[in-house]
Amino acid sequence: MNNIQIFDIELKNYRQYRGIEEIDLATTPDKHINVIEGQNGSGKSNLLNAITLCFYDKEPHIDNQDNQGLGADPLVNLKELRQIDVGEAVRGYIEITLGKQEPQYVFTRKFRTAKVDEDEYSSVTDDLQLRQRFGPDWQNVDNPNIRLREILPTHVHQYFLFDGEQLDQFFEEGYTERVQDAVLDVSHIQLLERAVDHLKSVQKDLEKEASDVEGTPQDLHDEYEEAQETLEELEEEEKILEGNISDANEEIEGIDEELSDSTNPDVREKQQRRRYLNERLEDRKEELQNAREDAAVALARAGPVAYNKDALEFTLDRFREWETSGQEPPDIPEWWLEQLLEKGRCICGTDIETEQEKRRHLEEFKQTVAETATQSANGKRKVERALERADDMVDVAKERKGRVEDIRDDIDEINEELREISAELESKNIPDDVDVADLEKQRKRIDARIKDMREELGQLRGKIEQQSEEVEERRNKWKREVEKEKKHDQLLRKIRFVENARGKVESIETKILEQVRDETETSLEQYFNDLIWKDEHYDIELTEDYEVRVYGPSGEKKLGSLSAGERQVLALSFMSGLSKISGFSAPVVIDTPLGRISSKPKRRIAQNVPNYLENSQVTFLMTDEEYTSEVKAFLQNDVAHEYHLEYTDEVTKVTTE
Template sequence: MVQILELHLKNYRQYEGETTIDLRTTPEKNVNIIEGQNGAGKSNILNAITLCFYDEEIHQEATGEELETLSYVSESVVEGLSTGDSARGYVEVHLGEDNPDYIFKREFETFKVPNGHNDQTYDIELSRRVGNQYEIVTDPQTTLNQLLPAEVRDYFIFDGEALTEFFEGGYKDRVRNGIIDVSHIGVLNSGIDHVEKVRDEIQRKAKNVEGEAAEIQERIETLENELSNLEGKKATLETEKTEVENEIARLEKKLRGASDQGVQDLIQQRDDLREDIDDFDSRIETTKQDILNELRQAGPAVYAMDALDYTVDQLKTLESKGKLPPKIQDWFIDELIEQGECICGADITEGGETHEHLKELKSTMSNVSTDNVEGKTEIPHIIQDGNQGAETIREYRRRLHELKEKLESKDQDLSEVKNKLKGTDIPDDVDVGELTSQLDDLEEDKEDLIQEIGRQDAKIEDKNKDIRSAESQLDEELRKEDRHSDIVTQKDFATRAVDDMKNIKEKILSQIRTETEENLNKYFNDLIWKDDKYTISLDEDYSVEVQGPDSPDNRIGSLSAGEKQVLALSFMAALSDISGFTAPIVIDTPLGRISGNPKKLIAQNLPDYLEDTQMTFLMTDEEYTDEVQGLMKHRVANEYQLHYADGTTEVTSYE
């Protein structure tokens, strides 16, 4: 179990002087607790680790001030400097199992300038243990990338309270990015990019040819430029959509802060109606697909019903005239005549009446089309299937009409609730009416952007088809002359290589998505405080559905802040579990949005949610209550308290 054995701070933020925090744990007691009031420096423990590893502090608020306005070096030290002087400090992280195998260190310096200060950080340093000695590593970043690369750090070191907003607007991109981050497909992506560039270079050799091939190559380059422009427009639209979704999430959070109970009831009605509308939209789309599927099966028979009925009538007429015998094979008649005895026991003597009748029947059959014989048997079944299909389609259409009527009713109810919210005026409280109007405008902007992105997707697909068609024409032209065969062969090989690598990539992402879904279900149901079991689905478009035991509806939009935090925490645990890295986990404020009995149950389960992993929880005194302490104590290796006074924090063992 790789763990943070020690954390050394010198003059970092409020940790004036030298501070050492021993974080060694055991498999049986794998949890550290660092408890402190808000502003005591709890979050800066998290920041110290990310500053050392990644030259970045991820928690950007401190005691109501922006952290970036404060100096890296302790304020009390900087205040004692003269203008032009500087002071240094550092953060040092010892990593290993029993003894430090890696000692990472990053120094920083603060310069006193008129009216303020300037900060500077230095390159990360690494000492690696070799035998009983430590040697300086010349390329520490490579080693860090092997232990805990930047792209997966957010699934090991994170702010628990901020997780509440993880599944707000635009969360699908965050989920997708998480899947990609832990899938280790970076090398594969690089390989795809490289081979695509090689293929393009091979194709550009066609510039050296003449005639039709050269013209086609020029057309391909024009199409590729047009495609690049379309993809750029789509990327801009998606960025705008993300910004709108983030603004919607911000305004929603502000709106939910209204203290009036009537407003809260209206917001809940609005959320419930939105869920109902999403459900009806989904059912309508499913019913439309059912109709299309049934049309594919029964459509030919339904559209040809008049012709089929006419054919049946004609076959009946043939049969009444004796021109359409029953479906009997002529070889069967030959066998009866040869045996001289019917299956009923009657004698078939040559020249006899029965013998002559069978010969006449065989002669008649030879003049009847085989298709007519088959049609007499099969067409009634086709008509029956067509009639059943038509009735099924009629039933689907009735269902579709009912769903649309219910959807329209829900839309009207939603409009009424929104109008009530817009008309709400509560002095000295949140401006509910203005926020609701702004949210309506943003939702319209979001819908417009979604439609425009869809139109860009269609244009991009059409452009890709044009390029593929032009490339096929180019290949045909090049194959006409043997001297160009090498270009075609090399390009074909590169194209197959790209396609194979893309297929491998999709299979990897699909597998990781499936594993994430399985782990997400496990961790959420382990951590959630309710007895009922939930089913969580992670779909191909990276949307997440949370279904309760009593309803198939997706409840992700109506989860409480605490439930969303648990869902995001479970997602982080799922990703860290399958990432392949055995890094320690550090969580700031893991129980920040959770209170009452749920807090007790999560505290009881939290230490066990990732086995064989060192976990350090940075908690406020409101989180780490006596009850929570009692529930977690059996897994706790170290407990520390942060004491803040006169701008300086002291770390002591828990009393």
Template sequence: MILTKLTLHNFGIYAGRHEIDITPKPDRPIILIGALNGSGKTTLLEGIQFALFGKFAKFLSKNKSAYLDFLTNSVNRRNLQDSASVSVSFITKRRGRQQQFEVVRTWSLKTHGASADTVQVFKNGELDLELSERWPELSETFFPSQLSDLFFFDGERIESLAQPARCSELIRTGLNSLLGLDLVTDLSKTLQTLDRRLKVEGVSEEHKEKILRLNEKVSVLTDQQQNLDHEMSEILARLGDLQSHLETLRAQLKQQGGDLYEQRDLLVQRQSELLSLVASKRSELTELASSNLPLTLLEGMVKQLEALARNGLTLDQKEVVQDALSSFSSSVIGELSGRSEFTESQVEFLRKIHSTLMEIQKDDDSRPEINFSKESIFRARTEGTHNRSIALKQLLELGKFQTELDQIDRQLLAVPDAVKLEPLFIEIKSTEDDIRSHETKRDGLQDQIERVKRDLESSTKQFNTASDEVRKNEADEKQLIKMHEQLVRGREVLANFEEKIRNKHIANLEKLIREGFEILLRKKSFVSSISICPDTFMLTIKIVGEGAVPASKLSAGERQLLAVAVLWALAQASGRKLPTVIDTPLGRLDSSHRKSFVQNYFPYAGEQVILLSTDEEIVGSYHRSLKKHTSHQYLIEYDDKKQSSEIVKGYFEYSKEAA
């Protein structure tokens, strides 16, 4: 099936008539349509689906009020019109011959009564009354509505399917739709109902009231269980969406410095602690510098003084030491300042010591008398050596504290303004509240499910016991038992058939998912196999060198690729060549994976791929890469004067194209 033409008339934001050719050329499957947000891009996607499926279109959620609201809100009132229409033309092969069809769906606003659409189907240019009357039924032979989710989707759906629970639900529903297993399940339930009805009909009027009452209770509880299971599926799916959204919000917060903002109080506290530690270490080093520590820098001269002391010679040693100390400390500072292992703050500290010594030297009254006896020199050397080891340790600790302090200062400078982050914090809190609310609903619902399950088991047991007890004395007991056994065998055959056919197609689907995932990852030897649990439909990926990994352990970007691989595989497994339409195809994808989608997915997703892109997606190098695969390019532009969007040939042409 290939779509050839789309026509909109007073539909949504499109006033008047708009028609575009969307027939793909050989080896050029892509139809590229660009539009700014709000200019009518999504309206096109809805128009195609509504033309084909009417009120059964998936985006209307099978909700009658949603359908009626859609009819009312989709009529463009710019020219005071009260009617609208959408039509899709397509070609397909029927009995080996190519035939052309056009589906025209029209509706009007009604002053009284509910609005409704009418559909006309043209075959090879002529109105076909039978097709028109039976289109809801016959359209399934062209494009099964159950498969529409595999061929019509958007970036938001890709992000949603990245949640393992959503992805497993897609696989379950996709397989059931492809194989018609929903019919098998319905048939099995029908046989179960017939079995209960048989037990009721097989008893006399005397006991029938009791059996009927128990049968009714079983039926009610069965319906309750099905409804609760469906409600649980919806809650789990919604939880998956919320958790995915929260993950995205937290990533945005981190990107904008939110993690630093949340650590701000701890950083300020640590900054205060480090300032105290640095001040303390500086004080300790200053105290050491006022002792005989500087003499350890004059080892050679001290040895000369020892020799002088042994020889009993006398000099004006004080002047010699002071002059040498001044000269030597200046040399030491000059030498250390050029070494990378000493920080500027450490060298500056030595300069302060030098300045202090020079001040002492200027003040004659403050100069300490130096005793150069052998005992005093020995004591000075011993104490100086001890103090030097302490000083080195203190300097190392000072350097460590100062480095950490500098790092924290830089982090505090990078902390963003609270006003800037406030909207994100509010949305994160709201999402977290929603998650907690849904988790509470989930837990409460699980309790209900368990309770109904117990009641159903108990009621079914009571029903079977009562009916079996009554039938013991009934004349047709043997015949009833035989019919019951046949019904049970029938259900067993159906269950066995369902299991075998599902397992067979699961194996094929696993192969297709792995192939698609490898293509999108661009790593042919990365995945050795992908398996689907036949009970939960959860995916497990066996990675070369790492073993089996559940899909939930993949990165967010890899889960997005896996979700598209699943959609791609299900579409291939359907065996139908149907058009693929993707709205905002790159909007929710990680930037690192966009290139893979453009190069490895879009050109090969099908014989016809319609992409509805914003000016932030398929532009620049991505646009250039797709050009050789593109048949038509259109641009949706909003005209302020006409208050309507127009569809023109061409694409975005401005600086972003040069990106």
């Protein structure tokens, strides 16, 4: 095993795990998969939480089922806490051993929970500790977080340690932002971003130094700096507004989730229909934009011909009259005149070899006749072609304009149905269920706020664009003034050097992001086709706008039309692709990898899982419904360790049976 793997996890008094539980996870290249199976509530998700708590001091995978409906229980096992008096505390720890061929690092985080009252507890965690192996000896290491960042930094850990069930929500509304953030995370461009910021700061200081005198340069620099400050304020407003829109969208997602959980089938059906309509609405809006562009191009082509049809027909008639009357330039072949010049004798018998003036006239005549005849013939053909194509071009323009109107009508119908769904949900009064009417009113208010903020954001971006131009204009004005004074030559050379360096770094940053996006697309398509259970190939595209498009044999499949299982496989493939291209050789731990996938597809996935991230240690935390006998049969030759979680009387034991 060339990648970093988890050799061992040791828990003491952590949540369901009372006393000390040790789990051996060491794998080999031939057997790189671990399976830990347990029912919901047995502490499966808390094993994933134990890893993130140890490394990063956080538990992002809290599951009420795993915590027996009590939400965020104290860190220490409840049975231990019930045995102490108020004011006393119980300690525990999580210890994880990492390494490649052999153990190299032991990360430890200790914690304690105090009993504040009979049913009230307070938990605190200590700082992360690290022991590292140097030869035969183990030594304590200062600043363990620095070493951890080399193995698995905080900003990418979610692509190695993730919850399979939560992946189903990854590609819901607003997913493109999540995809973009993920690609940025694994692209390692933070250093480049810091370099750009540093170069901006250096450039600013140099420009200020070049203007640090009385007179016009100083005045112009003050104006340039003032414009730059205004631009930065507008950009800060943009970030705040984008954050507010993102928060509002999350509120709507939360409301939609509550509505989807309603016990009333009509509410669930309408919520499902609304989700489909919203996805269709986004698709139709994109189609409308494309249709408008196509219609504009068709109109630009057809317009001049349609408006000038009478003039073109008149011109063609004139050409025909000239042909009939013989006024059109003579159709004398150029080759025939060329032969006369080669023989040196005109058709009239004149010797043009000795009569140079007459030879010159014949050459000029050849040139004039050829050009005039060609222009006349070409002009006539162009007019004829334009008139021949006029009706077709007008028909195309009408057809494309009609398509724009059809899409607009469809968008109007979708919006009307969405309004009807909202009105019906707002009128719902269901006893002993979620307050559908109140939730729908909240949703409408938030949705209206989002629309207002998006309009404001559009106006703000227009101002930013204008202000950017103003900044550039003022900077150029200042620069031209400074260049007049030779004493600033050296400073100006430094400024140009910094500008060029910044441009190069930004160019590298753009290329890296493009490369990571392409690699993500390739890995996503590979893993999806490996893991999907259908006997057909899917093409997957990750666009420049971080939109994921799935194309099957019958064309594009909208994400909204994918089943829950297909979406989960897509998200699982995406996360796996990111872990592969991130550059970190960390272990992969997945909780509930097959949670939303029906029995038949599970067999297909299980067949392909052994080749999945084959160079990495992969640990699956599965329920008994996932780890069926068929799945087990497919995996058995590649499984290094198989454990079962037995939960009894608030305590989980890890067994090998």
